[in-house]
Amino acid sequence: MSFQNPVFIPGPTNMPEALRKACDMPTLDHRSPLFGEILRPALAGVKKVLKTDRAEVFIFPSTGTGGWETVITNTLSPGDKILAARNGMFSHRWIDMCQRHGLKVEIVETPWGTGLPADRYEEILTADTNHEIKAVLATHNETATGVKSDIAAVRRALNAARHPALLLVDGVSSIASMDFRMDEWGVDAAVTGSQKGFMLPAGLAIVALSPRALAAVEAARLPRTFFDIRDMTKAYASNAYPYTPAVGLLNGLKQSCDMLLGEGLDAVFARHHRIAEGVRAAVSAWGLELCAQTPDVYSDTVSAIRTPDGFNATDIVTHAARKYGVAFGVGLGEVAGKVFRIGHLGSLTDVMTLSGIGTAEMVMADLGLDIRLGSGVAAAQEYYRNEEVLSSRKAA
Amino acid sequence: MSFQNPVFIPGPTNMPEALRKACDMPTLDHRSPLFGEILRPALAGVKKVLKTDRAEVFIFPSTGTGGWETVITNTLSPGDKILAARNGMFSHRWIDMCQRHGLKVEIVETPWGTGLPADRYEEILTADTNHEIKAVLATHNETATGVKSDIAAVRRALNAARHPALLLVDGVSSIASMDFRMDEWGVDAAVTGSQKGFMLPAGLAIVALSPRALAAVEAARLPRTFFDIRDMTKAYASNAYPYTPAVGLLNGLKQSCDMLLGEGLDAVFARHHRIAEGVRAAVSAWGLELCAQTPDVYSDTVSAIRTPDGFNATDIVTHAARKYGVAFGVGLGEVAGKVFRIGHLGSLTDVMTLSGIGTAEMVMADLGLDIRLGSGVAAAQEYYRNEEVLSSRKAA
């Protein structure tokens, strides 16, 4: 088991030294006042990262999937109708979860590689004059395809249709790495996990609910206990949990927020964009194409790269792991075998990224693809060395 | 925030150095074959600790509460009837969860401080000739009262009544510290967490299901996704998870099992018993009484100690934390203010326990209780120094 090379999967990401140390805590009595000194700043920090003053944040010892379940079980009731587009594996899974909880999902099938169809949403919502649709699902960043969607446009669609449905957003692979404006975009529920932009181990579901979403909690009739916002709200009032919290991860989250806000969110987002642009320059130099079809939907956290027809893209991932000890992501669902993915989020530098690009080149050459060694690296180098770095590098 | 003194709460427990290091892992690609080298031994180790060959183990990034929810949502359907005794805060909470999930609970109110009423169970089950009762809940160790129950007796009750109900057991504060015989006792579902006998941080729900419980999964109609055993089973088949696992904690669990099995389960249980007996000797020397009413129900993981009438036992906990930096447990529910609790499970030595007993003495003296300083310590010392230690002390 080699931990020497960075990982290039789209989460869990590489972890900064300081965050690993923050998580690795001795046992602290979670019923003592000391716990509040961890919980309060963690909650406040997440709010800042989400750019929200109005929402309440809830953190569960769980994962992003648990965050999704938190959102639907706390705001919806069996038989409720929801609207969702399927444009990748993670939007697909969320839809599946809704169906398994007895919700009726109006699915807008959307080509993998494109963003959420805000126009189509607007048509459907406008037609829904009885307001049967209770919620709209929106995956901000499709981790499977490397596609970013325009959440503000979805909000505009809701507004144009004068529709009261809740806007529920999966920000698992975007939040803390790409700009996310909960209040400005009128997001009612935002979901993420600890292991992506927050650069921590997996183990926390991070959920934020707007006042409108909170107002829906009491009436929501889907059964839940572990994920019940009501228990959490009551416990938070005395800086406690309804069960044993993951204290170390919460301490890590507190420090992660400090680190992100210390660097400056704009600098964090610019850094992710810069690193992603370097990867995209490499892809272009290789003569390959992204799964994401147009630049406006290019994700700054993960690139899904199409390989030539007849080539099994999954071989790249297997070979890279076996021969070079480097982890990339495989294609999922509809694009399985057709793409491999380079994750470029979290704790990463230009320099580390060069080694990922360089490894991908060796792997593709090994597997017989017509890739000139060093070509992608050179394209990324040229980009990186000429880009201004927004903030000074900080301790990590 | 002082981490110098041991904690004496009934979980999370003190953590061995080696387990903290096992949990504090760099990022590992959980889709790589390396993950199986962590998952497989962790699952196998838990089975050994539970003394089961037949059950399957499932581990969720969650807590014991999530484990309870896993068990009921995967084996029961809305409207199902279950049988449960309420003899403490944790049995109460499990009942509450069942009710919130639409189950009908036949509650046997049982005095706090006594064990589960197997006789009464037998009567009820015998009377239930239509087998409307689908499951029997049993809390092996009531953390709130320091009361251990006889699970084998509950099984005998089921057998005597020739009743097919599933036997669902909460072993959160017993498993890995006290003897638990899943197969021998005919337990159908066992639940625990990582932060008790396994001496790890909170963050894992550990669930084991017998073949009979597994057979019930497909028919169970309570909605679930995050906790769905079906998804987990499918993913485990390829050493994977349906979402991002808590790799570090799983690695810690693997090593915890190695540590427990290396010491020997009998030695582990004997150690917990010895340490607990010392605490009970101290309580007796103080002239105080346990909440647990008879020696057969004394818990080896936590002692709830009754304080004199008119005295607020919670003051002990507050004062100990503030003045001495030591964490004890407060009384919960029906015994709030009437007891304080000394947790004595997990990674603890006789020597560490003396400091907990000594601190409790200073605190009670400070608060005006008629306690002779050193009296409880002397009783524990006398006990500890004359007890044989089963196994040699091992690295931790």
Add this chain to the structure above:
Amino acid sequence: MSFQNPVFIPGPTNMPEALRKACDMPTLDHRSPLFGEILRPALAGVKKVLKTDRAEVFIFPSTGTGGWETVITNTLSPGDKILAARNGMFSHRWIDMCQRHGLKVEIVETPWGTGLPADRYEEILTADTNHEIKAVLATHNETATGVKSDIAAVRRALNAARHPALLLVDGVSSIASMDFRMDEWGVDAAVTGSQKGFMLPAGLAIVALSPRALAAVEAARLPRTFFDIRDMTKAYASNAYPYTPAVGLLNGLKQSCDMLLGEGLDAVFARHHRIAEGVRAAVSAWGLELCAQTPDVYSDTVSAIRTPDGFNATDIVTHAARKYGVAFGVGLGEVAGKVFRIGHLGSLTDVMTLSGIGTAEMVMADLGLDIRLGSGVAAAQEYYRNEEVLSSRKAA
């Protein structure tokens, strides 16, 4: 190998969590400017702990013994005469080192258990009208006997004799735990290590030289390279080292100073005194006596406890380690077998100390000494619970 119980040796001491993390650093280029951000505050912090404005601090990847060698090789020349009292094992060893380096040592034999004979020093210095004596050695705290000496009195002796000899002080087991006033006492060289009052792993020799000592460096003709103050001075001018520094330990030292100064030196010293007084109360309750003969020389960092004639005190240490996993110190040199030692310096609480006292009681009872279990613990408890704590407890 059990790391669960605290150690009660007179160094290395128990380490605070935060200092372990500060030492456990990834590789940092020690020739980069970042290194200065560690070195500078560490040097400045040590000066504050030593209460000196005038002295210069030098830190070697070595131990206290290396610190001694640094002092003599950098200030003296072969054949130089020095004055030293021998009242314990560590003063003995320093004398031995001087002799091995070709220095002539005038030794004042002093009963083990008493402090340095300032009066006798004054007589000798007054008689040395030719100022042949170039340096006076003084062991501030004799770790072998638990005896503290009055360094201010030694300075007064020098002044009374109007003698220019350098005053070289071994503060290995006093500095950062007991008051040390380098400037006020006119100390010319002070030596300590990282593993005592600074609560770090062993590996640093910490040396401070007064302007007078620094003035002696150029003329000193004892050979040295690794410990050469001249190389170190030149390197420090550019925040560098003449060889590879122990970066992690220096980072730990920086943070240790922050921690000590954050608590407040007076509070640190008061804490050590309080904990030591509790131990002494226990010794008295046991009916035993300290090796230190009078209260004015009682050390606040280590107690050497005399056992009854005919009893081998070393058995206590062996038995405590084997049966209870607790480390005490053996007697050394003249008092080998006659005393055992309880170290009570560094990162320790009243609560932890109770477990050390309680263990000593069990051990002595096991070995047949007439010790009433709990008696020493009770005496310490009575003392601790009535003592005011100077500063609030801080994170560690």
Add this chain to the structure above:
Amino acid sequence: MSFQNPVFIPGPTNMPEALRKACDMPTLDHRSPLFGEILRPALAGVKKVLKTDRAEVFIFPSTGTGGWETVITNTLSPGDKILAARNGMFSHRWIDMCQRHGLKVEIVETPWGTGLPADRYEEILTADTNHEIKAVLATHNETATGVKSDIAAVRRALNAARHPALLLVDGVSSIASMDFRMDEWGVDAAVTGSQKGFMLPAGLAIVALSPRALAAVEAARLPRTFFDIRDMTKAYASNAYPYTPAVGLLNGLKQSCDMLLGEGLDAVFARHHRIAEGVRAAVSAWGLELCAQTPDVYSDTVSAIRTPDGFNATDIVTHAARKYGVAFGVGLGEVAGKVFRIGHLGSLTDVMTLSGIGTAEMVMADLGLDIRLGSGVAAAQEYYRNEEVLSSRKAA
């Protein structure tokens, strides 16, 4: 302070995760039997790495420089004559140390960039018919120039001259990374530190003495105490130290030996050679030259790279640190400003090395050198992907 990128200095090197954890130990009583369980395997492991059955190993809490001082003070006397070649900064420093300790050094000035002149040694030794020369110094790997010397040839020179002088070898930047055959080459003293091939933090001087060197210890009249082999020998006999050992580092050394021997020394050396060859391929692709003048002296642990006349090579190091957060080594002494150094020893992978090469390219391009981006990376990629890896990658 960024710890994200690997370092490319010639030590301290990048540290494997497992070794950092081995070093980060709680306090262990170094006078307890447990200490022997660390010391013994560490000493035995070092002997295996040195390929010696006959030598004794001694480990000081110090650095390589302290190791040098140990060797000369324990085998030589003031006025003794020694033979040494000066072909770089580290041979220069060792000569300087000898002179400061009153030894007469016959210096063979040797061009920087070439290896030790065994022929010239043979002439001088042959001419020294009175055997006035007591020792021959040999720097196995000149870290300043990236030059490896042939120690076997120096031994042949001694043998040819039938000269009894001791052969003292500085293996600081070679041992554990490049083949070192203490017994076969007739090395009498070998010196290294913890922070190079052993991949640990700085803080240990590691010295091995042949039976002939050990025989010289008693007669050696240079003063020493901290570094005295006699005290160390006596203490080792009871698994102890004459002062406080650096227990955590020794534990790390034990585990480092396990790791190296587990991978297999041949595999370790082959790995270093492979990585070095990749770097050299890059240098060649850049059109630059190594300081090392001929392939037979190319070092597998560090490459010193000459930059064009008129260019200040130190700017590369400064710019790389400031703009890219990557540490390279500057030129020292005679080649200051003329070379920059890429360290490629210790815990490094092909993949990590690509990022170092890629960074060097960006830096040189930024500074106006005529370097084609990606050219060195491509050359290294081509080499790496076609090279067989000797052993399977192991946990680290």
